[in-house]
Amino acid sequence: MSRFKRLTIDDIAEMAGVSRTTASMVLNGHAERYRISMETVERVRAVAKKHNFTPSELARVLRKKCSQSIGLVIPNTSNSNQGFLAQELENFCLAQGYQLLIATSNEDAEREAVSIAQLAARQVDGLIVMPCSSEPERYLPWVERLPLVFIDRYVPESGIPSVVTDARASVVGLLGPVLAKGVDELVFFGGTPGLSPSCERLDGYRQALSEGGLAEQEGWVFERDFRLETGYALMQEWYQRHGRYPQALFTTAITLLEGVLAFIRQHHKMHEAPQYLLTFDDHPLLDCLPIPIDAIDQDCRMLASTSLELVLALIRGDILSERDLRVPARLTHRRLVV
Structure with a gap:
């Protein structure tokens, strides 16, 4: 048994001396709507802050049917280019009010499939994948489940939107x-x-x-x-x-x-x-x-921002005017070639 105690809203309510419903209303930002006194609000918030408590994200997802999170599956974060890409994407996600959840495939199609399934199980709102397989059938079943965009690589004949370097x-x-x-x-x-x-x-x-x-x-x-x-x-x-x-x-x-x-x-x-x-x-x-x-x-900045734009458009239900986008690269010449 774990020695760590997992706090619930019931624990916070008990410590604050209020009902579970009151604690939930306060911590979910509905105190004013339900005319909860400022003294009660401050007491509940103080208890929550003291114990580093935030309301259950899972409960919020189930209630609102959105998680404000995007999943990213890339082969390897130790690859500097893929690490830069993930960092840029996380920055853009945060700017849009989304949390980025990252999993790696290690260029293994089976591990990739498990990573995609785990992110979907966590109710991400959309998924961005750098595919390690060229087989469309590995990805097409997920298109019915959630918005999916490929980044840096694409899978021919899959019809799945992609953003890649030219x-x-x-x-x-x-x-x-x-x-x-x-x-x-x-x-x-x-x-x-x-x-x-x-x-x-x-x-x-x-x-x-x-x-x-x-x-x-x-x-x-x-x-x-x-x-x-x-x-x-x-x-x-x-x-x-x-x-x-x-x-x-x-x-x-x-x-x-x-x-x-x-x-x-x-x-x-x-x-x-x-x-x-x-x-x-x-x-x-x-x-x-x-x-x-x-x-x-x-x-990487353009690849990240464009792929996020596509997945957010799919989340909104927009019709994509372009589904396969190419981003130009820069050339770095360190040897002087005349």
């Missing part, structure tokens, strides 16, 4: 100047095959190669997942196979880049590395590295 154009813009410099080897470390960001970033890579007049060679493209340890493993496997680093390397996520840098630091103390290192996702700490890394900086 990845293809961003990748072409990032890689183009390096290819124009005369690079003749550009390796691609990608994430989970089939997911929308994986597909679009690979499409952008191949478009950049085509526009740069460089034919893709066998053994240049590797796709596995977005985990840090995968970036390390891919870099290790390449180096063991070739005995050197690729001339240019593009990683499709900051986590993959972290793994690559971990290998370089561990084995070569950052003194040996790809001549050109580029990545999707940016971080201020990249400014401090001895290796210049060009990056695609996603607009």
Whole structure:
């Protein structure tokens, strides 16, 4: 049995010497309507404050049929980009009078399904998900239950509204100047095959190669997942196979880049590395590295605000004029390419 005492409205009423109904009216802001004396109001509030008590949120949700909360499911809060996104979204939610509840999937579809179910069970008013599966049937049943919006990724043929970065154009813009410099080897470390960001970033890579007049060679493209340890493993496997680093390397996520840098630091103390290192996702700490890394900086603020606007519109019952929105990214060039 827990040693912690869970206070109820009955406990507050008893300590304040009033009825349960009176305590409830005071703490739910209805004292004036029911002409409860100021002396009683102050006594009830003082007891509640002393014991850090607030009325049951569950009871309020059941009574009003809304929770003033939004659920967010993302793969991993240790991913800096996803952490920034969650922080921005929480700020926007608070500004709109909503609480953000966060769960993680760890890029596991079954864990994601459990997280969505748990948030729905907590009666969130809407749900924002960064999907880790490309299977529409995993998400469509929830559309009948509550407003659902995808962020940063989308699921083709699901019809579920989404807000994503314009990845293809961003990748072409990032890689183009390096290819124009005369690079003749550009390796691609990608994430989970089939997911929308994986597909679009690979499409952008191949478009950049085509526009740069460089034919893709066998053994240049590797796709596995977005985990840090995968970036390390891919870099290790390449180096063991070739005995050197690729001339240019593009990683499709900051986590993959972290793994690559971990290998370089561990084995070569950052003194040996790809001549050109580029990545999707940016971080201020990249400014401090001895290796210049060009990056695609996603607009987390715009992704967060736009996805929240969509889910709030669905909560209100509005008809969405646009269901799939793309947000432009910024390019950070740390290496001077002439």
